[in-house]
Each structure stands twice: as C-alpha cells, then as structure tokens.
Amino acid sequence: MENAKVWEDENVVTGDRITIFLAEDRSIVEAKSQGRVKGVFYQKKEGDGTSGPKTGTARRGTPCR
Secondary structure: OOOOEEEOEEEEEEHHHHHEEEHEEEEEEEEOOOOOOOOEEEEOOOOOEEEEEEEOOOOOOEEEO
C-alpha cells in the first residue's frame, strides 16, 4: 500500500507501508528507496491538559516504541 497512514487522536505516522504487530505492541513503517517516513506525536503535559508537538525521524530499520 502506498501513502499509508495510522493515527490516534492527533498523533499520526505516515509512510509507504505500515505493518502493525498488535500482539507485540510494535509496528514497522517503511518508505520506498530514498523515501521518508513521518511521525508527529503530541505529549500531554501534566497538570494543565495541554499538549505540544513532538516530531522526529527514525533511521531505516529502527523500531519506534
């Protein structure tokens, strides 16, 4: 599948292919050759209920947890 996307609330991960291992609580996000995957995660701040963006890129083959 191309242009795969998974999300929960405002958190989102996109790539060309996403494989989710539900029983292992992990996933693999892949991109085509020289492509990129993207993840945007919002961390809830304690006490005030607000959140702010967290972005990053993982190296190829590195699992995200």
